[in-house]
Amino acid sequence: MSSNSSLGSLSLTRIPAADEALRSEVRAFLAEATRDMPAHIRARSWGGYNGEFSHKLGAKGWLGVTLPKEYGGGGRSAFTRYVLVEEFLNFGAPVGSHWIADRQSAPLILKYGTEAQKQFYIPKVCKGEAFFCIGMSEPNSGSDLASVRTKAVPNEKGFLLNGQKIWTTNAHHCQYMIALVRTSGTSEDRHKGLSQVIVDLSLPGVTVRPIQDLSGDSHFCEVFFENVQLGSDALIGAEGQGWEQVTAELAFERSGPERLFSSIVLFDQWLDYVRTPQGRSPSAQQLAGRVLTELAPLRAMSVSVQEKLTRGESPIVEAALVKELGTTLEQFIPAAIAEDLFSRDAEDVPVELLMTLKYVTEASPSFSLRGGTRDILRGMIARGLGLR
Numbered sequence: 001m002s003s004n005s006s007l008g009s010l011s012l013t014r015i016p017a018a019d020e021a022l023r024s025e026v027r028a029f030l031a032e033a034t035r036d037m038p039a040h041i042r043a044r045s046w047g048g049y050n051g052e053f054s055h056k057l058g059a060k061g062w063l064g065v066t067l068p069k070e071y072g073g074g075g076r077s078a079f080t081r082y083v084l085v086e087e088f089l090n091f092g093a094p095v096g097s098h099w100i101a102d103r104q105s106a107p108l109i110l111k112y113g114t115e116a117q118k119q120f121y122i123p124k125v126c127k128g129e130a131f132f133c134i135g136m137s138e139p140n141s142g143s144d145l146a147s148v149r150t151k152a153v154p155n156e157k158g159f160l161l162n163g164q165k166i167w168t169t170n171a172h173h174c175q176y177m178i179a180l181v182r183t184s185g186t187s188e189d190r191h192k193g194l195s196q197v198i199v200d201l202s203l204p205g206v207t208v209r210p211i212q213d214l215s216g217d218s219h220f221c222e223v224f225f226e227n228v229q230l231g232s233d234a235l236i237g238a239e240g241q242g243w244e245q246v247t248a249e250l251a252f253e254r255s256g257p258e259r260l261f262s263s264i265v266l267f268d269q270w271l272d273y274v275r276t277p278q279g280r281s282p283s284a285q286q287l288a289g290r291v292l293t294e295l296a297p298l299r300a301m302s303v304s305v306q307e308k309l310t311r312g313e314s315p316i317v318e319a320a321l322v323k324e325l326g327t328t329l330e331q332f333i334p335a336a337i338a339e340d341l342f343s344r345d346a347e348d349v350p351v352e353l354l355m356t357l358k359y360v361t362e363a364s365p366s367f368s369l370r371g372g373t374r375d376i377l378r379g380m381i382a383r384g385l386g387l388r
Helices: 023-033 053-058 078-091 101-114 115-126 244-257 264-274 282-310 316-341 353-368 372-385
Strands: 134-135 151-155 158-165 177-180 194-200 206-211 218-230
Touching: 023 101, 053 115, 078 264, 101 134, 101 194, 101 244, 101 316, 134 218, 151 177, 158 177, 158 194, 158 264, 158 316, 177 244, 194 218, 194 244, 218 282, 244 316, 264 282, 264 353, 282 316, 316 353
Parallel strands: 134 177
Antiparallel strands: 151 158, 158 218, 177 194, 206 218
């Protein structure tokens, strides 16, 4: 592959020792915090909402860890956060409440926001007191963000917001949304005229409607805006530059360990079973090896993308590759484990393992939807390879 290729730029990267040193303290905390949580609950992890747990992380300084100290952050590297996130996911910690605010919203505000926005929002995120959702997808648009129809029309008070978002994660639990909206032109203008605005979800005219999924959970939502009056200070960055801002933001969303570890609690629980005399079998051992040999290089790729983000680069295509391959593995794990367990005598399989498998199987179709659908990501990768 040419060194000039977008995909030829990933190189092996080691997480710095100073950041690795944090793992033991985090593991001790999480072992205690999740001690009484059954595996089928821990399997929800970044879909699991628990504001009290997020407050505790904020008190320990483990939220906003990469953000400047002057705004209440930790002033540490992105690798510190990577270590934290890996451990949160591996323990199945309920991180869904602060997840988006910590990962995307606060860094976006730091990069593009006004000083007043930074002073108001970022300290709250670092304390686990302000939770954000992302308003990107719309009905009949899917991951085609350029076709956004929701409009924020400038007026004398700021912007008048009308439209609808869908597949908005945890909107019913969040105080704020960062929405991609059209502030000028029409949906036919594609990338032109798009902007990002902060929406206080308690404002009159905002309606949030949770969507129940196959598992019975309701973390996706529909959000409706009917004549919602936003102030002029709702705009993030420059009006009309929303497309550039949101594509850079998506690199943070698509490259992290959360795109690899959505099925990891199930996989670990199944491994514990395979290590027992009744669970061990040649086919199960072969499956365990296959998953690990796919997971290890994917994690290495994810760490490499993290290194590029640390340097201030925007590895959009590389991040799309990690997400596409990562979610494919995430969906393979429950399907393969189900095939293994259903080939055995039912009385030999622990009930809790079956309950975890049930949840992950029901949730797994969403793995390739959230953060960009498979078709969109493959199109981006094809362009990166010069095939489109």
